[in-house]
Amino acid sequence: MLVKGLQTCVETLCVDNSLYDVQTAQCVVCLKGEVQVKTSSRLAMARPQSAGELDAVALETSLLDAWKKENAFQQSIDSNRNGAPFIFLEGPPTANGKPGIHHVVARAYKDLVCRWKTMEGFRVERKGGWDTHGLPVEIEVQKRMDLMSNEAIEAYGMDNFNQACRDSVWTYETAWREMTERMAYWVDLDNPYVTLDNDYVESCWWAMKQMFDKGLLYRGHKVLPYCPQTGTSYSSHEVALGYKEVEEPSVYVKFKLIDDSASILAWTTTPWTLPGNVGLAVGPNVTYVRVKVSEQAENWTGAGGASVGEEVILAKDLMKEVLRHNVEVLEEFPGSSLVGRAYEPLFSKAVPRGDSTTAWTVLEADWVTTTDGTGVVHTAVMYGEDDYNLGMAAGLPAYHTVDMDGSFLVGTHPKLDGRYVKECDQTIIDLLSAPHGSNGKGPESGLLYREKAYLHDYPHCWRTDHPLLYYAMDSWFVRMTAVKERLLEFNDGVEWAPDWVGEGRFGEWLRNVKDWAISRERYWGTPLPVWRDDEGNMKCIGSISELQSEVARAVAAGFENPDCPDDVDLHRPVVDGYTLVSENGKPMHREPFVMDCWFDSGCAPFAQWHHPFDGAETFDASFPVDYICEGVDQTRGWFYTLLAVSTTVFDKPAYKRCLSLGLILDAEGKKMSKSRGNIVDPWDHFNREGADATRWYMVTAGAPWNPLKFDSNGVRETYAKMFLTLWNIYKFHADYAAIDGFDPEQSTSEVSSRSSLDRWILSRLATTAENYHADFKGWNFHKACRDLEDFIVNDVSNWYVRRSRRRLWDDAETTDKLACQHTLHEILTTVCRLIAPVSPFMVDVIHRNLTGMTVHQAAWPLGTPGSIEGATADNWDEEAAAATARLPPKDLTLEATMALVRELAEVGRRIRVDAGRRQRLPCAQGWIVSGPDMTEFHDILAEELNVESIEVENDLDRFQQIELAPNFRALAPKARSEVNAVAGQIKNAENPTELLASIQSGTCEIMGVSIDEGDVEIRRVEREGFAASTVTIGQGEDSQQISLVLDMNDTDELLSKGLARDITRRIQAKRKELNLEIEATIDLEIWVKNAPDMFEDDQQWIVSETRASAAVFHSDSENAPQETDSFEVDGTTVWFSVR
RNA sequence: GCGCGGGUAGCUUAGUCGGCUGGAGCACCCGGCUGAUAACCGGGAGGUCGCAGGUUCAAGUCCUGCCUCGCGCACCA
Structure with a gap:
């Protein structure tokens, strides 16, 4: 059995607060086995600094030193060595950017829950982590080294480039570490997992191989925004950097039907995709018309046109928009009746038909709308995402007409071959509008109907400013659609805070899950461990040893290879250097991709332990994890990839609870971002109000999942209100305790024998603590902390301490003084423990001074379920847990009475203001009319009200009269639409006493409605002409009206x-x-x-x-x-x- | 365009099942209390509860539409 804190180990590092095991008589921290047990349980209480001298920043920084010396973080875990584990998983940040206040918020909530669970007796290990791969790192390095294209990077050398990336990821590591330590986020940064480590990468490879073996990994195409200048495709993030409004030619093109005299009209803003056209998509439920040109158009501008008698087909809704000719409508029909019709290719030699039976026919697609164009979508399989998907589904030929350098492939058309596509717009227009059209078979007027300048936002390369091309790239996918049901099932089991993120946003995403495009044409990342020969045979490598044996096999088969040592660097370009051999003796080369870096972090639950190569037990005991916490922007990021990886690899969920935090906005409500330059530096507050106030402010400013407008004044306010007040309460207690030599363990004071003021504040303490805990359990940290702050400022400071001051001025050792000291001691130690998870500094100083023991190894006042035999993070014996709670007794009646006393004290001031009588001029007498017995508080009231004596007036009618209020709930069903009239008569009755009497005798009828006692609420209010005021306590039927009357006569x-x-x-x-x-x-x-x-x-x-x-x-x-x-x-x- | 979440006093916010006079805090003004306090107490001023309809005897609250902000997704043929 472990006993906390009261003994001192002789080892210097263990000077204070250490633990020792009574049975083995060993210090559990240094394991030296020599424990010096002090006879006195505690050092004499140190006299604290006075509040005026309080320097919160100095207090915190010196405490940080002490924690470091004591190894306080590790000790707080070790002290729960035998507790049930509560598994936390740190979402790895990228250390190549400076940390801002928004990172502090996330870390505060992570820390809060971990500290809370630790105090509850759970063993909460917290391994740090760093995300080190991926695009942001590469972009940073490219900018710095001016390597703005893939060519440039390769010329510079991939190994040099990746080394620069490797270095770059640690640029701000120190800044992150300092921020983390300063804010007291307890996490192990000395043994973090790092996604670039070989061990970590090896685990990722292993996971990838699991997917590969299950048939969940496949090779395909993905249409991506691609820049031919830099040779790279872009993420949506990068695309967003380069949107520009441009005017471009758009064209309406006639697709000549085979076996029909009509053409189908289609529209495109990218004429360069027309040679790639292999299909036309129509909406099956859209109404189309076949029209005949009846008259030549006047004032025709631009190329194109149509001859009289020519027939075209387009969506009915868009006729007016598109057609410049007068036409005759010949026919109306739904899109579905066009499906399957074949038409003549525009550029007959550009794309081979192959074995496609659907090429150059009309297809149906439900996403076709009539908001733009002609209601017919020209489909070029390789140059649009919808086009590609449709093409795959319909079996269209998938061939490029454009090379990776942005020029038309040779064979497209003699006038286009080898030219940069964006320079060919006019050529294509000319070709189409030429008589007979580009294929030489068109009608007299050519294949172009119209051209039209089109203004739109189009993505441009953020580096070279060139327009991006949507381009189908070779790509690897994880077949997430195959495990959709499992994803949904696992998600249902997650406890989400707030629940709507899980059910709504995340659930929505999962219900529409798409295959995960997991490969990136990049350099710095976890390489895709797949080797492929030119016949399409593939091997996925799942470990270093497998790579070694495959390399050996290849060497044996005659392929030269570099050495493959045990510590081979699993990055590019090293892994690209190995050539493996396929079953039929062909060379296999690695697919030249790295993985989406979200895959890396999604592997964190096992890769952090180098599973399955190491740490099998650690992993088994910690999966799935109990708690993760990140910003809501991770919904489709980490929250998803964790689940995606765990589902595909283990067929298990990755986490049980997820707190999704709202975005952090600046004081104006704008998102904090580097580009806006509105990021608040956490050190502004660490150095001014301290981390305690900063953290408390963050938690109390709003619900964790709501967007937080970070207001610097709010931090100041929190410091002044919450922490100064707390410090002053502590100082008040500690000063007198030191003077009087008070020792809570050398004296006792039965709560039942203490004054009602003491019993009241202790009851309030218990009630507040219970509510606090309940709010914690419901993730309502903001409510919990607001209520606790209110308790401290209002109940403790402004009432209990104020009313108790004179009790401690007494020089004699009275039982009352002792009772007060014990009460203050109990309040402070409990409150410190409740605050500790949120704001860990000041409360530790106070707790240490009062008890000799750090608050961070103290027991949670509501019990320590984690320490119970057989408990798990989710389940424990409630009764046994309740027995470990330590709270004073509650007395709700007393709480209600005191609330009334305080209310009456305030009412007294109001009466004086109304009557123009100053506060210091005493009144001879005050009367309290009705209400519960509060004789024991009459002395307090007399002092607060500045009256000579208080009397209870039993003759209610002397100062009060009755008022009746309608009870709408009861009255409405009876009186129906007359309810307001009836209510008005009740409310405005000239003689309410008489009316009440008639109601009570059952003879009252108003406007034909019989009124009984349930239909009215009786209120007592003060009679006019007295210096009096009435308050209402309680609710509904239990409510009571109490009046306070002051005698205004002077003597x-x-x-x-x-x-x-x-x-x-x-x-x-x-x-x-x-x-x-x-x-x-x-x-x-x-x-x-x-x-x-x-x-x-x-x-x-x-x-x-x-x-x-x-x-x-x-x-x-x-x-x-x-x-x-x-x-x-x-x-x-x-x-x-x-x- | 679709989904989720917001919009309440100058600012930050509470508001339960629809119920009678929509609460707080900061800042402001007046007054008071005070030898723990940078605190506190009383009063004042400050509200079209985003807008418009609807349901209801009764709407900040329920319904519909719209405006607007944030986030995510999709689209941009």
């Missing part, structure tokens, strides 16, 4: 007392202004004008309150010095001098 005694209080207040302010010590004495002289007589007692009170050693009271103002301080109150003027 000589009251006036004297009031004046004395005003004078005292001014003198105290003066003392403060003069910076006098609390113990310092003064000489006092006072002159007055128009003042009430002051009683001897009240003069004495002034003298004692202000610590005056000498005091002179003049009853006039004649000799008052001109220069002295004076004030006026209620027509009285007072001059006073303090020396």
Whole structure:
């Protein structure tokens, strides 16, 4: 059995807070086996700094040093060595960019849950990770080294380039580490997983081979935006960098039907794709018309045209838009009746038919619309995504007409061959509009109907500014569509926060899942481990040893190969250098791709352990993981690839709980991004308010999944309100505890024997803690923390401490003082533990000072389920867990009563404002009308209200009258549409008492509706003419109206007392202004004008309150010095001098 | 275009099953309290609950349409 914290190991690193195992008498940290057990459980409580001197930043940074020396993070894990595991998986960031405040937010939520679970007794290992491959890294390096094309990179040398990438990924590692440490995100950065490590890559290869063996990996084409200048295809991210609005020629082309005199009209904005045309797509449910040109058009501009009598087919909706001729509609029909019709190729030699039976026919596609064009979509298989998919489904020939360098392939057309496609627009227009058309068989007017300039946004290369071509590239895919049902099933089992991300956004994505295009024509990444010969035979390599044996086989078969050592670098260009041999003796070369870097991070659950080559046990025990947490932008990123990989490789889900965080916006609501330059530097706040306030602000500013407008003032506010207040509560307790030598373990104080004020705050503590915990469980961290902050500021600081101050001023060792000290001690230790997961610094200082033990190994006040025998992260014995909770008893009645007392104290101030009576002038009497018994708080109330005495008035009618309010819920079904009229009569009854009597006797009827007691709500309000106010407590039938009435009559005694209080207040302010010590004495002289007589007692009170050693009271103002301080109150003027 | 989530006071936000007068905090103004506090308390001013319809005796809340912001997806023939 482990006992926490109270013993000291003699090893220097274990000076404080270490643990030792009682049975083996060994220190569990250093395992030296020598534990020095102290007789006293704790060092004397250190006297803390006063709040005025509080330097939160210094407090945090010195604590960071202490944590480092103590190895506090590791110890917090070790102390739960025997606890149930709670598995967290870190989503690896890329360290080639500077961390911003948005990274702090994500790390705060990761840390919060891990610390919370640790305090609950779970063992929460936290391995760091770095994402090091991929496009952003390459782009960064390309920019820096001015290698703006694949040619340039290859000229520079792929090995040099990849070395530069390898170096580049660590550019900001230090910045990340510093940020991580400073914000106290506890994660193991000394043994992180790194996606570029050979071990990691080997695990990725293994996973890929699992997919390959299951037939889930295949080779195909993907149409991608491609730049012929740089020779690279672009991700959507890069495409977005280069959208430009351009005007280009678009053309309406006539496709001459075979065995029919009509042509089908189709439209395209990319004339260069026309030689590649092999099909026309129509919407099966779109209505088309066949029209005959009846008259030549006037004012024709541009190329093209049609002759009278010529027939064309197009969508009915677009006739007006497209046709410039007057026409006669011959026929109307749905698109489906066009399907299968054959037409003549525009460029007959450009594409071979092969064995296709569908080439140059009309096909149907449900995505065809009539928003643009002619309602007929020209289909060039290799140059559009829809075109390609349609082509594959329909069996169209898939041949390029354009080379990788952007020029037409030889054989397309003599006038086009070898020319850059974007320069051929006019040539194509000319060819089509020539008599007989490009194929020499067209009708008299040519194959072009119209040309039209078209303005649109078109993607351009962000590096060379050239227009991109959509181009079908060789590509590798993972057949995700084959495991769609499993993906959905596994997703159903995930606990998502918020649930709508899982059901909605992510579920939607999975229901429409497409095969995952996993290959990239890039250099820096995990190489695709597939080798292929020219017959299409393939081998997927799943490990280094397999590569070695395959290389050996190839060498034996006569193919030369470089050495393949155990530590072979699994990157390009090394792996490209190996030639393997196929079963039939042919050379196999590696497919020249790297993997989508999302595949790397999707392998993290096992690749971080080098599974299956190492760490099998670690992996088995930690998969699937219990908790991941990232920004909502990872929905289609990491959240997806984790699930995609785990489903295809293990047929299991990857994670059980996922917290999806909202985006971080700047104060104006704009997304934080490098390009906008609006990223908030976390150090601005770390160095000003500290990480505690920054983290607490982030969590309380809104629900984790909502977008957070990061407001720097909010951090300031949080610091002032939450942390200064907490510190002051602590200081108040610690100062007096130190003076009195208070030791919570050397004295006891039964809660049941403590004052009602103590029992109230302890009950509030228990209630708040329970709600806090419940909100944590429901992922409502924002609600939890807002409520706790309210408890600390409102209940503890502004009521409990304020009301308790005089209790601790007592020099004698009273039981009441002791009760107060125990209460404060219990509040602070519990509150510190509750706050610790969110803001770990200040609470640790406080907790250490109060208990001698770090808060980060303390038990969660609501119990430690992780420490229970047989518990798992999801399941434990509730009863046993409840037994480990440590909270004071609750008394909800007391809480309600105190709420009322506080409300009445506030009401009193309101009454005075209304009546124009100043706060310091006492009232002779206050009456409380109805309500629960609160006799025990009368003294508090009298003080707060500044009344001489409080009385309970039992004759309700003396100060209160009745008001009736309609109960709509009961009344509406009875009165129906008359409900408002009936309600009005009830509300505005001239004599509500009489009305009530008639209701209660059952004889009341209004507008034909009989009214019973359930139809009205009885309220008591103060009678007019009294200085009074009424509050309502409770809800519905249990609600009660309580009035407070103040006696506004003045007596000589009251006036004297009031004046004395005003004078005292001014003198105290003066003392403060003069910076006098609390113990310092003064000489006092006072002159007055128009003042009430002051009683001897009240003069004495002034003298004692202000610590005056000498005091002179003049009853006039004649000799008052001109220069002295004076004030006026209620027509009285007072001059006073303090020396 | 489709999906998800927002739009409430100058700013940040709460608002449960539709119910009577839509709450807080910051900032502002007036007043008060105060020898733990950079805090606190009372009052004031500040609201077309994005807009328009609808359902209902009753709508910030439910329904429909629209505007707008964010994110994601698709499309750009």
